[in-house]
Amino acid sequence: MHAETLLTLGVAALAAGLLARLGRRIGLPTVPFFMGTGILLGPHMPWPPVVHETETWQLLSAVGIVLLLFHLGVEFPLQQVLSSGRRLLLAGATYIAANVSGGLLYGFLLGWGAAEAMVVAGIMGISSSAIVTKLLVELRRLANAETPVLLGVIVVEDIFLAVYLAVLQPVVGGAGGPLEIFVQIATSFGFLLVLLVLARFGARLVGALLNTEDDELLTVAFFGLAVLVAGASEMVGVSDAIGALMIGLVVSQTVVRERVEQQALPLRDLFAALFFLVFGASVQLGGLGTVALPVLGAVLLTVALNLLAGLLVARMYRLNQRAAANLGLTLLGRGEFALILATMAATAGLDERIGSFTALYVLVLAVLSPLLASASRRLARFIPDRVMSGSWAYVQHETMSSGCPHLGEVAQVEPAGRYEDGCPECLAVGDTWVHLRSCLVCGQVGCCNDSKNKHGTAHFEETGHPMLRTIEPTEDWWYCYLDEVLLQRRSDEQPSR
Template sequence: MGDDLILEVGVALLIVALAAYLSGKMKFSIIPFLIILGMLVGPHAPVIGFIDLTFIQSDDMIHFLGRIGVLFLLFYLGLEFSVDKLVKSGKNIVKGGTLYVSLNFFLGLAYGFLIGMPLFESLIIGGMMAVSSTAIVAKVLVDLRRTGNKETELILGIILFDDLFLALFLSIMSGILMSDGSTGSTIISVLISIGYMLLFFVLAKKGVKVFNKFLSITSNESFIIVVFAGLFFVAGFSETLHVAEAIGALLFGLMLSETDHTERIEKMVLPFRDFFGAIFFFSFGLSIDPTMLGDAIWLALGAAVITVLSNFIAGMWAGRIADLSHRASSNIGLTIMARGEFTIIVVNLGLAAGLSPMLQPLSALYVLIMAILGPLAAKESGKIFRFLNKIFKWQKIDPNKKKKPRMQPPPTPTVDEPKNDEVKS
């Protein structure tokens, strides 16, 4: 049995490696590849005649490894998050972030009601559509060499604000969904979640000296053991308070974000985040029955259309508030459009609480669409802006302004040949 388990995990990791290879060759996000391959080889994989594509019969161990991936993803996010960074970023980022999150969340909530979902499911859909993928957005900025653009600071600020919303949303929703259903119990659970989060905020600000001294460990081996022990303990303890384990991981990262050891922790955690994070997306694909996707196609397409429109509008609005050009403002909405890891984490919270199973295929298709569409929209942002500019006339273009000709290299100087009479003389 043990040998079968090791072999099955080995097969799963080979498939994850194949997804990583394909995404690297195509220079595209790995997330869609992992989800699709998980669906194709999991327990719900199709059987075509004598061809059985089911490589993974039991996904319990892979699911557990995927849970570890969620902890590392949220822990790393907590390390990068800082209230001081948000405050120092300026009022433009607070305004733009509030606008972006509010527009996406409330449109998502309204869409949930429109398609006939109950209140809690609609709230999950609102959260699902409000959070962009930090990993994909960061990769797009680097790949397209836009880290030095004027709008990039605002993009990163909005992403940071979005991450703050995610922390608050998960904390409040975990309190609501993990209560026994009564009004009093729900209020107590929400207050515990918020109080638990505030406790870590206080520890992050007031306990810096203590954590700096405690983590002053020379040995890398001892250092990483101490950090990981704290991570898993806090995540597990959070569950006993009816706070999602993912939130516990995020709060533990937040607590260490102000210490002098942040860069060291990030450097050592990054390979674990990438490895276990990949297994998380693959395990999510394993849990999806492809035969259920047909019922969610139109729902996912509707959500994607709303996200594209709301992201572009919010990006344009936020950019103009910050006095950026129409072109730079359009880049904002087109760059932060991708959805990925955090959308799935939000939906998994709802599924764990026993909400509608339709959330799973809906979120899977939605993430697949947006994880592909987002990077493409960012890459073609120039063409998209020029097309829309012809319609809305945002920016005047001088028709007489032609492209500057390429600078030709100066001719190589040659030594004049002497004239005949000069030679004779």
């Protein structure tokens, strides 16, 4: 019996790794290929299955959920979120409000039931941090101006996930009435509060419990702690995913955080792959046809809501059209959190179509997200200047993919000194010039790069002042040397002369 289990586990893991490697070569994330392996090797195919719906496979899947959420908690940038201010929280809330409310309405429209609608809202409302971060790396956008905002949105979504799981657990768990639902929600939040207090005041004790110079012993200790707290959460009626996330947050405040994060990463990747694989094996192919149209509607709605949220957040941060398109399309990916919610729904005995709906929805978006995100530049061309905010707009066809974070260094708009007769430095040496530019930091006037001496650029190279403006009567634009971004005043506003 043990030999058969080991054999099937080895075959499944090896097949998942090979298929996912093929996916990587064509620029797609690994999640749909792990799920696809589970579908191919699962019990709903015409050939003998490799992955069975047994307690062993379910246990491996549960450990995958625990390690996914535990590692997320460990790497959670709590101090960054607390110091980011209300604007970041508002940006995250914009995405959550758009996608979760849209998902909830869509769930009710499907007519599968109130509990199912809440699950659909969570599935459609929360991005996959794994897919999103992988896209940022593969598309080389880590240095983009919108990337800190994008990562901040993911963090706020993760906070929302913990709260949403706490609320959702008693609803999908079949609580008998309003009073029982209230008691279970209060229990969930009480458990969360205990772990938050532990993170605030008991991190030193937890750090001392885990701290050892031996990496092997450290791995055994944090694994045991994560599984223990997840099991305790399940026993008190709270999702094991919440317990794993919160104890990870506690560990993130300890002295061993970086070592735990490093040691947990390969464990997380292995067991998470098994979780996706087991979920794929539970998908009934016959049910995919019944959810094809609902999934198509959900995908179209998700794309539209994400683009709307991207525009709103870009206006909030005074970013350009390309950044708005990047924000909307990069956050399209759905993955691990959607599958966790679908697993909760299956465990609670909700409508069986939830599993097929989630599998197909995640698969479609996992393929669409990198394709659309890589084509965001084309979409940006169709976003008119008037929908963006601020007095200055990034020129659509001349900007890089990143925005300009140096607007805050602008200290002086009016040119300094006497420049009515031309470039002061060119006049001093008896040379000619073409056009005049003025530094937006100190007001220094110099000639353009079409001029012989290029005094405007020379001033930047000498002082490091990043931004200048044209002072030609027929032009009205700014330029940032560091980001190579051109900005122009909107056509519907009066020039500042």
